Amino acid sequence: MSEVVTKSKLAKQAAQTIANLTTEQKNAALLLMADALVTEQQAIIEANVIDLQRGKDNGISTSLLDRLALNEKRIAAMAEGLRQIVELPDPIGDTLEQFDRPNGLRIQKIRVPLGVIGIIYEARPNVTVDAAGLCLKTGNAVVLRGGSSALSSNEKIVEVLHGALKRSDIPVDALQLILSPDRSSVDEMLKLNGLIDVLIPRGGHSLIQIVVHNASVPVIETGAGICHTFVDESADLEMAIRIAVNAKAQRPSVCNSMETLLVHEAFASRHLAAIADAFQSANVELRGDDRARHAVSSMKEASAQDWATEYGDYILNVKVVDNLDEAIAHIRQYGTMHSECIVTEDASHAERFLQEIDAAAVYHNASTRFTDGFEFGFGAEIGISTQKLHARGPMGLPALTSTKYRIYGSGQIRE
Amino acid sequence: MSEVVTKSKLAKQAAQTIANLTTEQKNAALLLMADALVTEQQAIIEANVIDLQRGKDNGISTSLLDRLALNEKRIAAMAEGLRQIVELPDPIGDTLEQFDRPNGLRIQKIRVPLGVIGIIYEARPNVTVDAAGLCLKTGNAVVLRGGSSALSSNEKIVEVLHGALKRSDIPVDALQLILSPDRSSVDEMLKLNGLIDVLIPRGGHSLIQIVVHNASVPVIETGAGICHTFVDESADLEMAIRIAVNAKAQRPSVCNSMETLLVHEAFASRHLAAIADAFQSANVELRGDDRARHAVSSMKEASAQDWATEYGDYILNVKVVDNLDEAIAHIRQYGTMHSECIVTEDASHAERFLQEIDAAAVYHNASTRFTDGFEFGFGAEIGISTQKLHARGPMGLPALTSTKYRIYGSGQIRE
Numbered sequence: 001m002s003e004v005v006t007k008s009k010l011a012k013q014a015a016q017t018i019a020n021l022t023t024e025q026k027n028a029a030l031l032l033m034a035d036a037l038v039t040e041q042q043a044i045i046e047a048n049v050i051d052l053q054r055g056k057d058n059g060i061s062t063s064l065l066d067r068l069a070l071n072e073k074r075i076a077a078m079a080e081g082l083r084q085i086v087e088l089p090d091p092i093g094d095t096l097e098q099f100d101r102p103n104g105l106r107i108q109k110i111r112v113p114l115g116v117i118g119i120i121y122e123a124r125p126n127v128t129v130d131a132a133g134l135c136l137k138t139g140n141a142v143v144l145r146g147g148s149s150a151l152s153s154n155e156k157i158v159e160v161l162h163g164a165l166k167r168s169d170i171p172v173d174a175l176q177l178i179l180s181p182d183r184s185s186v187d188e189m190l191k192l193n194g195l196i197d198v199l200i201p202r203g204g205h206s207l208i209q210i211v212v213h214n215a216s217v218p219v220i221e222t223g224a225g226i227c228h229t230f231v232d233e234s235a236d237l238e239m240a241i242r243i244a245v246n247a248k249a250q251r252p253s254v255c256n257s258m259e260t261l262l263v264h265e266a267f268a269s270r271h272l273a274a275i276a277d278a279f280q281s282a283n284v285e286l287r288g289d290d291r292a293r294h295a296v297s298s299m300k301e302a303s304a305q306d307w308a309t310e311y312g313d314y315i316l317n318v319k320v321v322d323n324l325d326e327a328i329a330h331i332r333q334y335g336t337m338h339s340e341c342i343v344t345e346d347a348s349h350a351e352r353f354l355q356e357i358d359a360a361a362v363y364h365n366a367s368t369r370f371t372d373g374f375e376f377g378f379g380a381e382i383g384i385s386t387q388k389l390h391a392r393g394p395m396g397l398p399a400l401t402s403t404k405y406r407i408y409g410s411g412q413i414r415e
Numbered sequence: 416m417s418e419v420v421t422k423s424k425l426a427k428q429a430a431q432t433i434a435n436l437t438t439e440q441k442n443a444a445l446l447l448m449a450d451a452l453v454t455e456q457q458a459i460i461e462a463n464v465i466d467l468q469r470g471k472d473n474g475i476s477t478s479l480l481d482r483l484a485l486n487e488k489r490i491a492a493m494a495e496g497l498r499q500i501v502e503l504p505d506p507i508g509d510t511l512e513q514f515d516r517p518n519g520l521r522i523q524k525i526r527v528p529l530g531v532i533g534i535i536y537e538a539r540p541n542v543t544v545d546a547a548g549l550c551l552k553t554g555n556a557v558v559l560r561g562g563s564s565a566l567s568s569n570e571k572i573v574e575v576l577h578g579a580l581k582r583s584d585i586p587v588d589a590l591q592l593i594l595s596p597d598r599s600s601v602d603e604m605l606k607l608n609g610l611i612d613v614l615i616p617r618g619g620h621s622l623i624q625i626v627v628h629n630a631s632v633p634v635i636e637t638g639a640g641i642c643h644t645f646v647d648e649s650a651d652l653e654m655a656i657r658i659a660v661n662a663k664a665q666r667p668s669v670c671n672s673m674e675t676l677l678v679h680e681a682f683a684s685r686h687l688a689a690i691a692d693a694f695q696s697a698n699v700e701l702r703g704d705d706r707a708r709h710a711v712s713s714m715k716e717a718s719a720q721d722w723a724t725e726y727g728d729y730i731l732n733v734k735v736v737d738n739l740d741e742a743i744a745h746i747r748q749y750g751t752m753h754s755e756c757i758v759t760e761d762a763s764h765a766e767r768f769l770q771e772i773d774a775a776a777v778y779h780n781a782s783t784r785f786t787d788g789f790e791f792g793f794g795a796e797i798g799i800s801t802q803k804l805h806a807r808g809p810m811g812l813p814a815l816t817s818t819k820y821r822i823y824g825s826g827q828i829r830e
Contacts, residue, residue, distance in 0.1 A: 366824025409781025
């Protein structure tokens with residue numbers, strides 16, 4: 001039996017135990033895990049040095065090396081993340097609905113764990129801790145398959161977490177790490193129906209597409225964000241600039257940052273120069289359509305491909321539109337339905353935008369950067385779902401659960 | 416562009432319109448559809464005759480011919496099904512959560528349609544009407560791909576429904592039927608990410624497995640049911656027999672019927688003969704393990720494969736178990752986690768069973784045959800989900816929805 005199958009079977013077995021633990025038992029284990037990370041930080045850092053050295057030898061980029069690197073501060077943050085998960089309410093066992101049928105049957109809909117969650121991710125070793133914490137808190141077993149560049153770090157982290165689990169009520173087998181660096185171990189996970197209940201890929205576009213297009217296990221797709229801000233004719237100029245610059249430049253690398261600014265033509269004719277100045281002050285390169293470049297001649301020309309590009313960088317497309325209808329049509333054509341914003345003082349335009357744009361998060365007069373589990377008050381998140389099935393938008397703990405119906409009878413049969 | 420792509424694009428376009436229609440507009444269309452089916456029943460029956468004749472020429476089975484056949488009574492039932500959908504509450508637009516953040520953002524979680532739903536099914540033409548009604552009521556566009564054996568019937572039904580939609584506010588393009596009988600049209604639908612949001616296969620095991628294992632579009636799996644009833648030591652004999660016989664024999668062909676009866680050894684030693692008599696009176700063939708056959712020598716021997724078989728027929732496996740633990744272990748090994756029942760007078764055993772068995776529906780003292788949208792009071796259902804993601808168990812209208820977050824701000828940006 002392969003490593004993936006062996007470990008997934010152990011996870012499935014452990015899932016039956018952890019599903020029935022109390023919140024107190026799970027929280028106690030999470031606190032032990034947090035403490036162990038801090039206590040054994042030196043060993044983790046030493047393992048991380050091996051990954052960093054191999055990364056340098058292999059010539060990986062500075063930004064990848066930065067994502068990979070662990071130090072005392074980052075390990076403390078990982079431990080703090082686990083402690084924050086302890087504070088979150090445990091959704092397992094919640095009664096979501098209860099009703100009685102005319103024949104006397106009492107039916108309850110109860111939150112239960114998903115079972116075994118497979119997480120496929122890339123270089124960041126903090127995902128190992130985050131994902132383990134979120135899955136275990138929700139009574140799920142987890143099979144982790146991190147990037148090979150972080151293998152030593154991940155192996156040591158999981159060893160430390162296993163040490164903590166041994167002193168807790170959570171079975172050690174509920175947390176599995178796949179050590180094989182071969183792509184074939186990913187392929188195997190994708191097809192493991194019956195052993196893995198759900199796959200959540202975390203990482204770049206290419207990883208996510210491989211999982212979405214090849215998995216037969218149900219997948220929650222996360223990640224891609226081509227987000228827009230539409231500045232309407234009636235927008236407040238100062239607010240429009242503040243929101244748009246924040247949406248683009250506060251952290252351009254993340255999925256909820258803006259890639260394209262749409263500006264009503266009447267507003268653009270008065271204010272596009274001021275808007276462009278604000279972005280230039282924020283070191284953002286602007287690429288415009290003909291009308292935008294007519295107003296601000298310093299802009300580069302946006303190519304057909306640019307409207308469909310997630311830059312993740314200090315680059316912004318700017319398009320002047322006739323009206324709300326054209327803005328909605330553009331977003332429907334190019335948006336990934338992640339986070340979309342309208343800045344307007346016209347309440348009816350705001351309502352139309354929020355109704356007609358079918359995105360995970362639609363904003364009136366606020367930056368798209370708020371699409372985030374912490375900002376929504378959910379606490380830590382396992383990702384931001386960009387699909388419509390099961391969960392959409394920031395995924396808090398309830399996104400890691402399923403339900404079951406409990407039916408209480410007194411001998412009822414179907415006629 | 417292929418038929419599948421062309422029609423799915425039209426459906427996606429129409430989805431943007433139907434998502435924003437009112438309940439009244441959608442209900443008016445459903446009533447027009449119901450009326451049209453009755454008014455034009457003669458044309459539908461004539462088209463059905465073509466399918467039936469082709470089926471006979473191709474030598475398809477009597478039971479398949481029966482599923483395929485339409486008459487005035489069956490068409491009236493299809494129309495009545497649409498009228499019942501009109502009566503169901505429309506989940507679209509419901510506010511599921513609303514909360515304010517410390518920074519003043521107001522966040523609402525709203526039910527929205529999934530978008531475009533693809534339904535892949537087999538011979539029953541009534542699915543064409545059911546699926547169209549359920550999807551349109553929930554503001555979704557639908558791409559139907561029925562079995563080629565029902566093609567003439569489905570084509571005429573959709574023509575009739577399109578005629579009704581033309582007199583309504585629902586765009587005709589919201590209802591698409593794929594006419595190509597080639598398997599390649601199914602393959603194409605499975606990979607149509609971006610145009611089809613969700614696929615729901617309805618039919619036999621093989622169809623469902625093809626969809627689950629080959630789709631990159633998210634799938635809701637339905638169908639397979641290896642369901643158990645465990646008769647505990649303290650069970651009431653009369654109740655146990657009533658529930659078990661109902662679970663097996665009331666309609667053996669459906670997924671929520673029982674395939675294996677587990678009996679506590681103390682109960683079996685006293686009552687297995689009486690139980691066997693009851694099943695023999697219901698024309699059910701019994702296949703037992705050694706202990707069951709020791710008590711009732713007329714039973715055939717159950718093979719290793721039998722415990723993992725969904726008979727869908729008047730055949731039942733019988734196994735004598737030591738206790739509740741062995742019953743739970745057997746169900747975990749062989750169950751498809753659809754519907755599982757314990758018959759017991761011991762409340763603590765009932766609670767353990769309902770807690771520890773992780774199935775879509777877990778029953779205490781009631782027949783597994785109740786796992787059904789109508790029986791749960793949900794009204795018509797699109798199927799019974801046997802996966803844990805998105806929906807589990809009978810899927811009423813809310814299972815055909817997604818959510819979005821609407822966020823109202825006053826200029827908030829992320830620090």
